Amino acid sequence: MSPVEPFSDDSPLGASGAEGVRALRVAVTRPLSGERLENLLRDAGHAPVHFPLTRIEAPSDPRPLARGARALLRGEMDVLLLTSVRAVRSLAQALETVAEGPWRRPEGLQVWVIGDATGAAAARMGLVPDRIPEHFVAEQLLEEASSWARLDGLRILFPRAAAGRSLLPETLARAGATVTLVEAYRSVDDGEEADRxxxxxxxxxxxxxxxxxxxxxxxxxxxxRGTRPALRCAVPMVAIGPATRMAMVAAGLPEPTVAAPHTVEGVVAAVKTVAGGLQ
Known part of the structure; x- marks a missing residue:
């Protein structure tokens, strides 16, 4: 666990960071330390402090993902739906395992992704996206999907986290698609980090x-839970997108600033907005 580190003497709290914006001590709650969000925050003059509230683990049963990878390689899927970089990485490992060597993208396979980072990760493994919604949220993909393909009878492979939102698969299924959900990874809560x-x-x-x-x-x-009510509002919060914001409000956390666009770059821009208001 990384300690909470103060600013160094040559970059004290309250000093101006990039573009004259106040430098902030920013909690980063994503699972991986040293990743892009932390680097972008440092580049903007802030001090990221890592509190991984969840950790990523392998699927509880790897066989469904392996079956999905085989079906994909056999051309039994029309669409591959990817909504996170972690799902891309897990699928890549499964494809390499079941193919027992190099593999090729099946002819006619459509790749739909949410988010530029997910799209870039898919492209690196040879699955260049065919469709990326303008806004990086599930609701936007659903709004645009009917113009991309006839959904009735469409066979969709959707590797995702074990406890993902039901909105995408259920809505696509109601439109007539056959959605094969496979667990690509698990997000496990870390209560000790949350307490810290x-x-x-x-x-x-x-x-x-x-x-x-x-x-x-x-x-x-x-x-x-059990903390004084004032603490909940004492520290401003930033949500990467509307789904995270909805989860925060539903859980009783204060209304956050929502990043736009819904990317890590958008999070850094939202931090800048909050920092400007604290000056």
Whole structure:
């Protein structure tokens, strides 16, 4: 676990960061440390502090993902739906395993993704996206999907987290598609990290908290039960998108600033907005 580190003497709290914006101590709650969001925050003059509220683990049963990978390679799927970089990585490993060597994208396969980062990860493994919705949310994909293909009878492989939202698969199924859901990874709560984050908030060691998934919001809300009401609003929060914002509000967390666009770059822009308001 990384400690809460103060600014160095040559970059004190309250000093101006990039473009004259106040530098903030920002909690990053994503599972992986040293990733792009933390690097972007440092580049913007802020001090990211890592509190991984969830950790990523392999599927509880790897066989469904392997079966999905085989079906994909045999040309038994019309669409591959990808909504996270982690799902892309897990599928890539499964494809390499079942193919026992190099594999080729099946002819006619459509690849639909949500988010530029997901699209870039898919392209690196040889699955260049055919469709990316303008806004990186499930609702936008559903709005546009009917113009991309006839959904009735469409065979869709959807590798995702074990406890993902039901909106996409259920709506596509109601439109007549056959959606094969496979667990690509599990997001496991880390209550100890959540308690550590709440203690840091209570001691005034953080200026802002970023949340990039509904699961993170639920873990944090559980850790804050029993704390004084003022603490919930003492530290501003940023949500990566509307789904995370909805999870935060439903869990009893304060209304956050929502990133636009719904990417890590958008999160950094939202942090800048909050920092400007704190000057």
């Amino acid at each position: 984050l709440v203690r840091a908030m209570g001691r005034g060691e953080l200026d802002l908290v970023t949340l990039t998934a509904g699961s993170q919001a639920r873990v944090l809300a559980r850790a804050m």
